[in-house]
Amino acid sequence: MFESAEIGHTIDDATYDAQVPALREALLEAQFELKEQGRFPVLVLISGIEGAGKGETVKLLNEWMDPRLIEVSTFDQPTDEELARPPAWRYWRKLPPKGRTGIFFGTWYSQMLQARIGGRIDDARLDQAIDIAGRLERMLSDEGALIFKFWFHLSKKRMKERLKALNDDPLHSWRLSSLDWQQSKTYDKFVRHGERVLRRTNRDFAPWYVIEGTDANYRSLSVGRILLEGLQAALKREGAARSSPHAAPLVSSLDNRALLDALDMTQTLDKADYQAQLLVEQARLAGLMRDKRMRQHALLAVFEGNDAAGKGGAIRRVTGALDPRQYRIVPVASPTDEELAQPYLWRFWRHIPARGKFTIFDRSWYGRVLVERVEGLCSEVDWLRSYGEINDFEEELTGAGVVVVKFWLAIDQQTQLERFKAREATPFKRFKITEEDWRNRDKWDAYCDAVGDMVDRTSTEIAPWTLVEANDKYFARVKILRTLNEALERAFRG
Amino acid sequence: MFESAEIGHTIDDATYDAQVPALREALLEAQFELKEQGRFPVLVLISGIEGAGKGETVKLLNEWMDPRLIEVSTFDQPTDEELARPPAWRYWRKLPPKGRTGIFFGTWYSQMLQARIGGRIDDARLDQAIDIAGRLERMLSDEGALIFKFWFHLSKKRMKERLKALNDDPLHSWRLSSLDWQQSKTYDKFVRHGERVLRRTNRDFAPWYVIEGTDANYRSLSVGRILLEGLQAALKREGAARSSPHAAPLVSSLDNRALLDALDMTQTLDKADYQAQLLVEQARLAGLMRDKRMRQHALLAVFEGNDAAGKGGAIRRVTGALDPRQYRIVPVASPTDEELAQPYLWRFWRHIPARGKFTIFDRSWYGRVLVERVEGLCSEVDWLRSYGEINDFEEELTGAGVVVVKFWLAIDQQTQLERFKAREATPFKRFKITEEDWRNRDKWDAYCDAVGDMVDRTSTEIAPWTLVEANDKYFARVKILRTLNEALERAFRG
Incomplete structure (x- = not known):
């Protein structure tokens, strides 16, 4: 050589x-x-x-x-x-x-x-x-x-x-x-x-x-x-003229049953149980964040989900018992021009938590294989390629002690419709509903496919997806908190 | 209370x-x-x-x-x-x-x-x-x-x-x-x-x-x-409806003699002297940057000047003998949208050198009182206010051991015209001359006023302006290097 x-x-x-x-x-x-x-x-x-x-x-x-x-x-x-x-x-x-x-x-x-x-x-x-x-x-x-x-x-x-x-x-x-x-x-x-x-x-x-x-x-x-x-x-x-990778084509399910259809969306939690369990899980999370072993780890949570699935409310319950100095919420919107001048993952790398800290991504790098794919905002070559890049990225995170927990909050079409209407009727929730939300709703099936492919290709042992049945907000919030706690405890056990 | x-x-x-x-x-x-x-x-x-x-x-x-x-x-x-x-x-x-x-x-x-x-x-x-x-x-x-x-x-x-x-x-x-x-x-x-x-x-x-x-x-x-x-x-x-400060009006010079007119623009250095002195000053700067006392300081140089005054060439001579790992050049162009969402000085603060390092600003925060003032890109209230803010800013820098050296490279109108024409004729220098440069030239007097006011209001003991007679590039480059060296030596003496 x-x-x-x-x-x-x-x-x-x-x-x-x-x-x-x-x-x-x-x-x-x-x-x-x-x-x-x-x-x-x-x-x-x-x-x-x-x-x-x-x-x-x-x-x-x-x-x-x-x-x-x-x-x-x-x-x-x-x-x-x-x-x-x-x-x-x-x-x-x-x-x-x-x-x-x-x-x-x-x-x-x-x-x-x-x-x-x-x-x-x-x-x-x-x-x-x-x-x-x-x-x-x-x-x-x-x-x-x-x-x-x-x-x-x-x-x-x-x-x-x-x-x-x-x-x-x-x-x-x-x-x-x-x-x-x-x-x-x-x-x-x-x-x-x-x-x-x-x-x-x-x-x-x-x-x-x-x-x-x-x-x-x-x-x-x-x-x-x-x-x-x-x-x-x-x-x-x-x-x-960029060369396109030989990406394996995405295979539709043979029996036409998608991952999301398999969820039991009828699960609920009544208010009394919810309030009791929420307090328990919030206290548990606060305790884990204060645990000495947390100094060797960071916590990173990704929230994706249907519009009106309750991401914001769930995030507020997660942070409810935490010291605001320990966590940070990163709402992912359109990239700034400094971000556009860099590789796709750069805008997420810059917010990676330091040890002992907790970062919550309200939408995330999965935008590429969800909204960007469905809306045609990036080329097929780019979003196909990103599954592998995302897995590499998450492997680097977990390899360094970052606990990565990813949630897809799923609701059914009927529930979404009811929530959209309710939002339009409530003054301080009006800002939560836009024209775009109604348009996205028309692409329900395309989003279902995208979610299925995403989970199939990026739910890994080191960074698994948790599908959250979110028709019932109480049920969803408790499941999310419990999942976070279990992930941290697993990491602490080593 | x-x-x-x-x-x-x-x-x-x-x-x-x-x-x-x-x-x-x-x-x-x-x-x-x-x-x-x-x-x-x-x-x-x-x-x-x-x-x-x-x-x-x-x-x-x-x-x-x-x-x-x-x-x-x-x-x-x-x-x-x-x-x-x-x-x-x-x-x-x-x-x-x-x-x-x-x-x-x-x-x-x-x-x-x-x-x-x-x-x-x-x-x-x-x-x-x-x-x-x-x-x-x-x-x-x-x-x-x-x-x-x-x-x-x-x-x-x-x-x-x-x-x-x-x-x-x-x-x-x-x-x-x-x-x-x-x-x-x-x-x-x-x-x-x-x-x-x-x-x-x-x-x-x-x-x-x-x-x-x-x-x-x-x-x-x-x-x-x-x-x-x-x-x-x-x-x-x-x-x-923002309140305007009671800024003292800028007073024109009574005898109509501006600061820049007082410069002796005929100063030159012949090629042999230039080459000898350049080597000496470059070696001196390299030595100072390696000096142990540099660990307590950082060096920051601001380059402003007429178009075609030779800023780029001067900067290259300054860095000529330095290790590229020690210095950084920040070319100041239009702000990014992340910068626009912050106070004016934010985009400069983010590039402040750490101890032991050297940052060169190719144009700088003085843009506000030069181009932005002359072109009307910001309100009078804003640029009037910025003189004081800039002095505060530089005081914070020098107070923390940053040695701040500011150069205005001055050429006369005839020299500028010759250089513009020469640039247009040289293929790899064409990019250095734009429509805008010709337009700026029409505002020569307005720029002279702006420079005079700037120097009057921001040439401080802790961060003085050095006016560089730059009709002769050799003379200018040596003067710049020497000024930097003297500033560092003064700082090292304490």
């Missing part, structure tokens, strides 16, 4: 000086076109051997190109806000928006390699990390990102020579130190594990470029050319 | 139960109207005596109102990301956007009172903190925010009774502990200093409401009523 990066590539100064001006000019033009189109972001990942010119190259790119359109992020020690959330959160918060370029130093590849070399993880865990990285990059690419991965390489002999010449740079001190690097063993391990990582993460949509770092002229021109060609090609490509 | 909050107000349950439903309904309606208008945010500050029902009241408000439109923020221990920035940064990042309500627990008032009671600051420093708080609230109010400040009070006797009844709540443990509170001295100090704080921060635009906390019915109804009446009044008020 690294053979051709050890053969001593060089470019003489005359050739270099002759080529740079045109390259710079073309890079600037491409960068400007990228901004004008505002169609996709560029993500450049920087990895490789210490002393192979990573920092110098990034510095040079900032000189050649317009640094106002580039943001360089270093992922060294996580901050405490980052440590309180799933590992990927820190990358998501630094993603470049459409039209701009983000350069990531010390990315997921550095983290996994250092962990492997330091012996903190074994090969199996390394493969898991590789898999997660692959999924993340695939998702970013599907969302339009242009990804370059550069690996700066040096032969062992060259590295030792270079390190001798370098002073210890305090900016690098968090990484493997120069001292570490001067041990042959470290180099050997880094190259061996690095080879495995590169091999398994070299994809058409996010290829690795191995750059020999010995000669600055060669290194700089190579990187500049690769960026330029990749950028120019992507800028010419039409947005519409 | 607290007399009427010690007389034992109570409301019996029957009265309470009779009044709550209508109050809730009206609050919900007002909250919905607030969201629909999307014209201003509501900020509720919660302070007062321990055990006086602060937490309970906020909890109740979340039950009464729609909690999806309320965000509760607690300011206990700052995170390390917050500690690395000026103290106000953590409040800015939690401000509610227009149409929503933010409830702040443990605000600036709690911080200053605890510092005073703990003896960490004296009365003079307390007065400074009071002054800063007053300016912040004034600015928020001028930007449209509706501010409620609640002080929950208890007589000493009542407090002791209540604290006995309360279990120690782990959520509160970061504050003065219950144990502290049980000492009479603490109560006395809190009330004495609290009285001073309330007296000096009770303003028409951000009044204090002292609430007796003994009786839950009284407390809840009082707070609910105050919020409702304030909200309803603000919702009825027309946006246009």
Whole structure:
């Protein structure tokens, strides 16, 4: 893998000086076109051997190109806000928006390699990390990102020579130190594990470029050319020409019985029972949130459901006994323009709770496979793809101790009709009913299909869906609270 | 000040139960109207005596109102990301956007009172903190925010009774502990200093409401009523009817000589000198950025100037010798919709550098008194007001160790014309020149006036303007680098 990066590539100064001006000019033009189109972001990942010119190259790119359109992020020690959330959160918060370029130093590849070399993880865990990285990059690419991965390489002999010449740079001190690097063993391990990582993460949509770092002229021109060609090609490509995945078609149920039809919608709870049980479950939740074990977890609840199914009322009962400083409700409406400039899941990542906290999503990332699918607001390719991305997303959350609980509040058509009419008649509930609600009602069957597919494809062991029979609000609220409590208790038992 | 909050107000349950439903309904309606208008945010500050029902009241408000439109923020221990920035940064990042309500627990008032009671600051420093708080609230109010400040009070006797009844709540443990509170001295100090704080921060635009906390019915109804009446009044008020400040009119220069005319625009540097001096100053800056003393400081540079004055080129020379991981360039363009939903300075606060870092603003908050003033993009009231707000802002930055350096790059009309023409002729510089640039040129005199007023009103000892004679790019770049270096060295000397 690294053979051709050890053969001593060089470019003489005359050739270099002759080529740079045109390259710079073309890079600037491409960068400007990228901004004008505002169609996709560029993500450049920087990895490789210490002393192979990573920092110098990034510095040079900032000189050649317009640094106002580039943001360089270093992922060294996580901050405490980052440590309180799933590992990927820190990358998501630094993603470049459409039209701009983000350069990531010390990315997921550095983290996994250092962990492997330091012996903190074994090969199996390394493969898991590789898999997660692959999924993340695939998702970013599907969302339009242009990804370059550069690996700066040096032969062992060259590295030792270079390190001798370098002073210890305090900016690098968090990484493997120069001292570490001067041990042959470290180099050997880094190259061996690095080879495995590169091999398994070299994809058409996010290829690795191995750059020999010995000669600055060669290194700089190579990187500049690769960026330029990749950028120019992507800028010419039409947005519409995106390859569609070979998604398995959704199969309708053979016996025409849908998941939602199987619910027993007649379940009820009388008022006295409701009031008694509600108090019990609210107190139980408040107790669990104060439990010491909660410091290792966060709680995340997703509320989806038919219009007028009682999401708002249920959420108020959930938070009823909680300290408002511990929870946060995120009502999901149309995305802001900053959110539109990012991958779909970005707007949800930014609200992921820190450990010890509870976030309630009033509607959620499932909008993509519900309203956006039914209303045709996004392409079939996009919503089909999102089932898998959502499962990956929730796996990252649960893997970091976030307890994910998802509710679909189901009512039948007759109940919905009655509630719509009642709302129209009540002054302070009028705002709850809109033209759109009546229109959605006409698409009842389409929504049923969408819900069925959603549950089939995203109800996982780690983040199962709970279907809530919500014709009776009392029954629904108690079931929701009880489900949350059981999920937390299960998590606490480990 | 607290007399009427010690007389034992109570409301019996029957009265309470009779009044709550209508109050809730009206609050919900007002909250919905607030969201629909999307014209201003509501900020509720919660302070007062321990055990006086602060937490309970906020909890109740979340039950009464729609909690999806309320965000509760607690300011206990700052995170390390917050500690690395000026103290106000953590409040800015939690401000509610227009149409929503933010409830702040443990605000600036709690911080200053605890510092005073703990003896960490004296009365003079307390007065400074009071002054800063007053300016912040004034600015928020001028930007449209509706501010409620609640002080929950208890007589000493009542407090002791209540604290006995309360279990120690782990959520509160970061504050003065219950144990502290049980000492009479603490109560006395809190009330004495609290009285001073309330007296000096009770303003028409951000009044204090002292609430007796003994009786839950009284407390809840009082707070609910105050919020409702304030909200309803603000919702009825027309946006246009804002009071205009008595801003001193801007005085034209008597002898018709403007600041910019006084510059010696003939200064130049020949290429050899430029190259030599540039290298020296770049190395000096790189060295200063690596200096250990930089850990106590951040560097912030503002670049403003005539179109085609060479801001971009100058910025590239400034960053030329720096590690891209240490600096960040923020190009200021039109605000995003998330930024438009916040006070004017919010979009700049979010980019304030952490300690050890360097942020370059390519155009800045001065847009308000330059382009927005000249083009009539904001009202005279708003831009007149912003001089003072900007000075307050920069004072907060410098007070926290941020070194603020501001450049106006000045060229004369003839030079600008030549550069415009040259740009139009150069393919990869075409994007630098637009119709707008030609239009701005027609307003040359208006911009000169605006620059003069800006410098007169915002060139302060702590954050002076540097006027850069930029007809000669070499001269300008070296002057800029040298100014930055001198500012850092001055800061390091202390």
